[in-house]
Amino acid sequence: MFKQKVINFLKSIFSHPFVKTPLLAIGVLAVATILFFLFLQVFSRHGRGFSVPDFSSLTIEEAKRLANSKRLRLEITDSVYIVTRKPGTVIEQNPKPETHVKANRRVFVTTNAVNPILENMPNLVGLTLRQAKSVLQLQGFKIRGLAFTADIAVNNVLEQKYKGEVIEKGEQIPKGSEITLVLGRGLYGERTILPRVIGMSLAEARNLLHDASLNLGRYSFDETIIDNADSLSARVYSQYPNPMGVTSISFGSRVDLWLTLNESRIPVEHKPEVEKSNTTSEFDYSKMEIEEALE
Secondary structure, eight states: OHHHHHHHHHHHHHTSHHHHHHHHHHHHHHHHHHHHHHHHHHHHTTTOOEEOOOOTTOBHHHHHHHHHHTTOEEEEEEEEOOTTSOTTBEEEEESOTTOEEOTTOEEEEEEEOSSOOEEEOOOOTTOBHHHHHHHHHHHTOEEEEEEEEEEEEETBEEEEEETTEEOOTTOEEETTOEEEEEEEOBSSOOEEEOOOOTTOOHHHHHHHHHHTTOEEEEEEEOTTOOSHHHHHHOEEEEEESOTTTOSEEETTOEEEEEEESOGGGSOGGGOOOOOOOSSOOOTTOSHHHHHHHHO
């Protein structure tokens, strides 16, 4: 009896227009809100992100199959030729492996050409070292090393060599080839300033050493370096000769480096701010040698 009275009382209240209308509006608003968030979750694939796989060393067909299985879109943006890498394989990607992305994300890759891409060798004779570096980079070539001989034209290119032989202007060689520059060192024992490369990456250190008319010597990675990605992020924690004891050095001298990912090994007081120069860092300059050092 009491239960029925309560039910009748509630029916009379909720059937009243001043109560029924606001409750109906609230109900509609609640349903709309729920549907909106469900749509938003589906549209943005909220919570469905995953790590980008490593496409390096895969053939294009293998990379595409892997991308499709991960609901990613693979796009080839560039092709280079590196003699030490397998033709037709991926050598670089963006985003990098392990980057967290959502489905349908585009992954841009650079591949190693099946056949060498030939470029004309420019004439570097008579240019300064800095000018020669810029021209080589624009043509897609790299500096293998710097050799010096007695000549009044200090730091000017006297010869350009490919695989140990003098190469003339206009000769076609594979893009990415390494060129040795023969430069003048002066006639009176001129020396160059030994730069500090502590805290730099291998590519940055090499670039700065070349700017100082020096060569990269041997380099090694400590136990914190496991794979190629680690080696690209590694920083120099020691160098020999050390600028603390030697401030100047002969042109063409070699500087040995030791690299790590352990920040505590890098002397804090010597971490440099890399100076901006007129030349850019050499694209993919150290990857081949890095892999050889890791083996």
